[in-house]
Amino acid sequence: MVMTEVSSLTGRLLVATPSLADPNFDRAVVLLLDHDEEGTLGVVLNRPTPVGVGDVLEPWARLAGVPQVVFQGGPVSLDSALGLAVVPGEAPGGEGAPAEPLGWRRVHGAIGLVDLEAPPELLAAELGSLRIFAGYAGWGPGQLEDELVEGAWYVVESEPGDISSPAPEGLWRSVLRRQRNELAMVATYPDDPSLN
Template identity: 35%
Template sequence: MSNLMPGTLLIADPFLKDPNFARSVVLLCEHQEEQGSFGFVINKLYDQTLNDLVPDIIQPNIPVYFGGPVQLDTIHFVHELPHLIEGSMQLLPGIYWGGRFDQVVALMNSGQLDVRKIKFFIGYSGWSSGQLQAELKEKSWIVSEASPRLIFKEAEQEIWKSSLRSLGRDFAIMANFPIDPSLN
């Protein structure tokens, strides 16, 4: 699969050295040839929770993920709740991006929002026009399809390996490569 579109997963090659993206899985939310691409790293926990970052949230310990190194002063979210969150954009069946954040806060504080069906990110991953295509030619990324199960149910420390294993035997072998082969 090389067709980049919303809902595409970018799985980091095991040898990708960039510390922002080593063993990362990025959910692509937008891709336009002329304007570039952006998405969120879905498998790297951030060191603060949502109520640390947004004092209006009264529910404790809601995880936030490191969406990427761009605009670390912004919070984004993907979810499975379009019937509750106005302004959501469908990425794939069962996966939605964004919506009214004030509505999310109110629903969370009133206990009407299942936090297992929403994932929050600080920052995002962005590529200028042609940059992502160049990284794909360099084989920095393996392209796959997202699923709600992978994004919302899989433990973050297993997402990278599970994503590779889902692509078949050749990729499953890559899932077991050591982080630093020289230490083997």
Template identity: 45%
Template sequence: MRVGEIAAGSLLLASAGLLDPNFADTVVLLLDVNDEGALGVVLNRPSALPVSEVLGEWGDVVDEPEVLFQGGPVATDGALAVALAAPGGEGGAGFRPVWGRLGLLDLDTPREPGRGHGRPAADLRRVRRLGCRAAWRRRSPRGAWYVVPGEVEDVFGDEAPDLRRQVLRRQPGDLALHATRPMDPETN
């Protein structure tokens, strides 16, 4: 995947010019892209709400931080779980691959064998980024987002507050320079 190519596994990085408080300074992992638009999860806005308070049995398998992440202003009443299948594994029941070994986990799937139908979701290596979805129509303000390739550690790393700058730093060419740009250019 190249910079600018929009596909599942791409990251949308808010440009400094995107001032909408719902998306300013955000990093969004795209999970589905089609002719109608895109669906993703925000990777760098942890809330204070513990996963265990909302999703019970899934709370003890979620990577740190074990909190729900804030999404966009769309569908704030549902949660998406991004999971990583074990190497060579298929992710188990309730797992839908999206990009490589990364996929979505159906949170209604029983974790324990014998509780429900099919295999348990035991083929999973990690679960994280449970949060509300963010969706866009195909038309977005020009220059509002940078589209870059994602990496698994963007989803499971520990650097949520500084994720946008870290992802920008590893980009080729002039795009990497945006990592040092202040959010408010007048403070420069």
């Protein structure tokens, strides 16, 4: 089978459809950090844990957004931490565009990955918000595309505020509600359709 060119979904959101049966992704909102012919990597934005950022990465705690907890980014590598942050300002490109701060790598728009090995002071003045994730979601080559064909996910545009939502439990509904098509109606889908 010849692999056709994969249109990159990096920076977009995967929103679990109500029919997605995998409990790891029930009502999940996943920000895609990397998507190409080699596979896909993302983090679940709406799975806060009871673990405080200060309990595991104390130097970064004061930069973490509310709620100041570690989020479960997905079922893969739960023992690894990943930092995502918004750096306000335009993407580099034109004259006078700001350089990317040391310790931060742009993923999409104002959203980027934070080098958690770097001293937090390097980024303190630059970061608009920071969120720490334990683990990530990953798909092998073609796996996500198959799930999209099966109707497991909606693909929608992300907004910088999605990674720092102060009410992450409501993110699934709020992302769907802001869509300008029939997806806005899916936001009203009951948690348990059998009770309807």
